[in-house]
Every structure is written in structure tokens, then in C-alpha cells.
Amino acid sequence: MRRVVITGAGTINALGQDVASTMEAMREGRCGIAPLELRDLERLQIQIGGQVKGFEADGRFNRQQMSLYDRFTQFTLAAAAEAIGQSGLTFSGDLAARSGVVLGTAGGGVSTWDDNYRAVYEDGKNRVHPFVVPKLMNNAAASHVSIEHNIKGPSFTVSTACASSNHAMAQAFALVRSGMAPVMITGGSESMLCFGGVKAWEGLRVMSKDACRPFSANRNGMVQGEGAGIFVFEDYEHARARGADILCEVIGAAMSSDASDIVMPSKNGAARAMAGALRDAGLDRSEVGYINAHGTGTAANDKTECAAVADVFGPHADQLMISSTKSMHGHLIGGTGAVELLACIMALRDGVIAPTIGYQEPDPECALDVVPNQARAAPVQVALSNAFAFGGMNAVIALRKI
Amino acid sequence: MNIASQVIEIISEQALLKPEEITLDSSPADLGIDSLGLVEAIFAIEERFDISVPFNANAPQDSDFDISSVATIVQGIQALIAKQG
Numbered sequence: 001m002r003r004v005v006i007t008g009a010g011t012i013n014a015l016g017q018d019v020a021s022t023m024e025a026m027r028e029g030r031c032g033i034a035p036l037e038l039r040d041l042e043r044l045q046i047q048i049g050g051q052v053k054g055f056e057a058d059g060r061f062n063r064q065q066m067s068l069y070d071r072f073t074q075f076t077l078a079a080a081a082e083a084i085g086q087s088g089l090t091f092s093g094d095l096a097a098r099s100g101v102v103l104g105t106a107g108g109g110v111s112t113w114d115d116n117y118r119a120v121y122e123d124g125k126n127r128v129h130p131f132v133v134p135k136l137m138n139n140a141a142a143s144h145v146s147i148e149h150n151i152k153g154p155s156f157t158v159s160t161a162c163a164s165s166n167h168a169m170a171q172a173f174a175l176v177r178s179g180m181a182p183v184m185i186t187g188g189s190e191s192m193l194c195f196g197g198v199k200a201w202e203g204l205r206v207m208s209k210d211a212c213r214p215f216s217a218n219r220n221g222m223v224q225g226e227g228a229g230i231f232v233f234e235d236y237e238h239a240r241a242r243g244a245d246i247l248c249e250v251i252g253a254a255m256s257s258d259a260s261d262i263v264m265p266s267k268n269g270a271a272r273a274m275a276g277a278l279r280d281a282g283l284d285r286s287e288v289g290y291i292n293a294h295g296t297g298t299a300a301n302d303k304t305e306c307a308a309v310a311d312v313f314g315p316h317a318d319q320l321m322i323s324s325t326k327s328m329h330g331h332l333i334g335g336t337g338a339v340e341l342l343a344c345i346m347a348l349r350d351g352v353i354a355p356t357i358g359y360q361e362p363d364p365e366c367a368l369d370v371v372p373n374q375a376r377a378a379p380v381q382v383a384l385s386n387a388f389a390f391g392g393m394n395a396v397i398a399l400r401k402i
Numbered sequence: 403m404n405i406a407s408q409v410i411e412i413i414s415e416q417a418l419l420k421p422e423e424i425t426l427d428s429s430p431a432d433l434g435i436d437s438l439g440l441v442e443a444i445f446a447i448e449e450r451f452d453i454s455v456p457f458n459a460n461a462p463q464d465s466d467f468d469i470s471s472v473a474t475i476v477q478g479i480q481a482l483i484a485k486q487g
Contacts, residue, residue: 205441205459221460263438299460
């Protein structure tokens with residue numbers, strides 16, 4: 001079994017268009033959730049989101065590329081360029097042949113579906129652009145990363161709703177740890193902030209109209225976000241041999257399925273995923289200093305997640321810190337675990353814990369240290385990142401300071 | 403069909419009960435309708451009466467629409483229809 005480390009990170013999200021600005025926003029407890037700007041907004045009940053603004057795809061990609069890149073692919077490529085640039089890797093020869101790309105997304109090219117349904121149904125057109133299919137497919141982003149960076153090994157896309165990127169990173173971790181691949185590009189992206197994407201979520205009646213306030217007694221639902229988080233997972237010996245800057249070590253991962261309800265979360269499923277990650281990493285529960293919560297801000301998730309943490313950690317649950325950065329960047333659905341991993345890296349590397357902002361009233365059912373409203377300086381050796389999806393599919397990643 | 407009997411028909415479908423088993427005093431919770439079933443019932447009510455019901459599953463008690471019984475749901479629908487003019 002190989003040790004696995006992270007040697008590069010990149011992101012685009014409502015808080016920032018790179019890792020440095022995102023971490024700065026997390027340290028400052030800044031809110032990236034704002035009024036949405038999109039077509040037919042007046043027909044939506046929900047009009048806020050963690051939308052990426054000022055992202056000029058036209059300047060970054062040429063006309064041919066633009067006809068192939070949905071917004072979720074654009075975010076992915078921008079974040080991947082940052083992550084791979086930071087790692088210092090270039091892919092050729094045996095390294096290219098054996099390295100891969102595993103990314104998560106729930107919806108893939110949602111705005112491409114949306115635009116083209118409009119064209120044929122609303123505008124009555126009988127023709128769509130020839131590249132609609134390769135633009136909207138869920139593996140488009142992973143494919144373009146492999147094409148752009150000459151990565152020729154195992155590449156595929158994982159889709160497990162809100163846990164997609166954690167499942168993808170768990171898979172990438174397993175591939176590097178087993179020795180199958182020396183380097184995996186992993187993480188995820190999502191871009192559903194278009195009319196159809198928001199309308200679908202609105203139907204569930206779990207969205208907040210004003211703010212995402214995880215763990216707060218007056219929370220009233222989730223807020224969608226968009227963007228990407230991309231990482232370079234690398235064999236520790238490979239990274240050390242080339243003198244790479246190591247951000248942290250990935251020490252464990254676990255996945256579980258509730259096998260109960262399609263939307264209601266299960267304490268048992270969440271607890272089994274967290275306990276599994278501790279076991280996989282060979283950790284004692286007392287070693288965990290910080291958990292980046294799934295923390296959606298819905299009534300059901302937050303109390304179930306806190307109960308699961310209490311079950312797994314026992315008395316240590318009151319010692320550790322747990323925060324939900326969704327309060328700042330919104331819920332990136334299939335990309336959320338990837339952006340949230342940045343908060344774990346910040347905790348381990350910089351000793352700064354990202355806050356849960358918007359916290360107004362304690363909830364006895366969420367009586368943990370949720371790092372309310374202000375970031376905190378605290379040394380952390382081990383962090384977990386939780387993701388619990390619709391469909392009852394859960395994935396938890398464990399990281400250690402290096 | 404009046405509003406009450408239409409609401410009872412919608413609720414009975416969600417609760418997998420016969421309409422006769424539901425009264426104006428019945429509450430969705432007592433009839434075994436869970437939060438997802440309730441969201442579906444609200445959607446059916448909106449479609450049936452062509453109204454928009456203010457309802458957030460995270461905080462049903464704070465929604466400006468009382469779902470505690472069939473009778474309060476009927477009153478809420480009447481108010482929304484009146485408001486729509």
C-alpha cells in the first residue's frame with residue numbers, strides 16, 4: 001500500500017476564482033451567496049445562490065473550445081490548470097500512460113440541456129448544434145482534463161448526487177494507494193444555476209429564500225452554489241522523489257449506503273461512513289480535530305449529521321470542531337466535497353478553521369462546536385470531510401497534516 | 403366538487419386511504435403522510451387549484467399556510483384563491 005498526498009489544488013466557486021482567494025474568503029467568513037443573475041429569474045421562487053460571477057470563459061477558451069465546453073467543463077479546466085500548475089507535474093511517457101482523472105458531477109452539462117430544450121421546445125427550432133451530446137455528457141469535464149494535460153490512464157466520472165466528488169476522491173485515493181496509478185487528478189464540478197436547474201430544486205421545497213444557516217435553530221433550507229474543486233493526488237514516494245510541495249496526506253476514505261430512503265438522511269449510514277474512514281485510516285477518534293460537515297442547512301440533514309457525529313465520536317464530539325462552509329459558497333451539489341476539502345487543507349496547513357456563517361440561534365439538536373460566524377486559529381492534525389447524498393450514498397475522506 | 407372534497411381526494415391518494423376514512427379534522431401527520439408525501443400533496447393542490455402555496459419543508463410551522471388539518475388546508479386554499487382574485 002502506497003501513501004497518498006495532495007500536491008496541487010485548484011478551484012472556482014462563488015468565494016473566489018482560485019485557492020488563495022477562496023481560503024481568504026473562508027478566513028474572513030465572507031458570504032458568496034447573492035441574488036442570482038439568470039434568464040427568467042422572475043419565474044423562480046428561489047432567487048439566490050452561490051453563483052460564480054465575473055468568470056470570463058470567452059477570454060480563456062477559443063471559439064472551437066467554447067462550442068464543446070459546458071460551464072461545468074469550463075470550471076473544471078480552470079481549476080485543473082491551477083492544481084496541475086501548482087503540482088509542477090507534466091505528463092509524458094510512463095507517467096502519462098498510468099495517471100488518470102476521476103471527477104464527480106451530479107448533473108453534468110445542465111445548462112446545455114436547458115439551452116437546447118429551450119431551442120427545440122420553446123423557440124420551436126428543429127436543429128441543435130452538432131456537439132450538444134459531447135458537451136452535456138457527464139464525463140465531458142474529465143475527458144477534457146485528460147485531453148488538455150495528456151493523461152492517458154484510468155479516467156471516468158462518478159455521479160452520486162451531492163456526494164459525487166467525495167466518491168470520486170475516494171476512488172482516486174484507492175487507485176493511487178493500490179499502486180494502480182502514480183497520480184490521479186480528482187475532485188468535481190457542478191453548474192446547475194440555470195432556470196431548469198434551479199426550478200428542479202425548488203420543487204423539493206427544501207430551499208431557503210434568504211440564506212444558508214447550517215446548524216442554526218432558525219435554518220430554513222439549502223442554497224445552491226456552482227463551481228469546481230480539483231486536486232492532484234500523488235504517490236508519496238513519487239512526490240518526495242521530485243521534491244514536490246505537499247499540501248497534506250490523504251489517509252483514509254469510506255463509503256456507505258443507507259439502503260433506506262431516497263431523500264431522507266440516515267444517522268446510521270452517515271455514522272458508518274465516518275467510522276469507516278477512521279478505521280481505514282487507522283485513526284483513533286480522539287485524533288480528529290476538525291470535520292468539514294455536509295451541513296446543508298436543511299432541518300433534516302443537520303440534526304441527523306450531528307447525531308451521527310455524536311454516535312461515532314462519543315465524548316470527543318464535544319472537543320472537535322465541525323463547520324459547514326456551504327453557508328458561504330452554497331451547496332455545489334456534485335462538486336461540493338471538492339471545494340469543501342479546501343477548508344480541511346486550510347485547517348491542516350494554516351491552522352485556520354473556516355466558520356459556519358449565518359449562525360444565529362443554537363439548536364439543541366446540533367449542540368456541537370460549529371465554529372459560529374468567525375474563523376478560528378487552532379492547530380489540527382487530522383480532518384474529515386463529509387458528504388451525504390440523496391439516494392442515501394455517503395462518502396467521507398480523512399486527511400492528515402504533513 | 404367543492405374544495406374540501408378535492409383536498410380529501412388528494413390527501414387520500416398520498417395516504418393510500420379511501421376518501422371516506424378522511425375527515426376535516428384529520429391531520430396529514432396522523433394519516434401517516436411523511437414530509438415527502440406532504441410536498442407531493444402541496445404540489446397536487448397547486449396544480450388542482452392553480453395557486454402557489456408558500457410552503458418550506460424545513461420549517462412547515464413558519465410557512466404562511468397551515469397544514470395541521472384538512473380544514474386548515476381548505477381555509478388556506480380559499481384565502482389563496484381569494485388573494486389571486
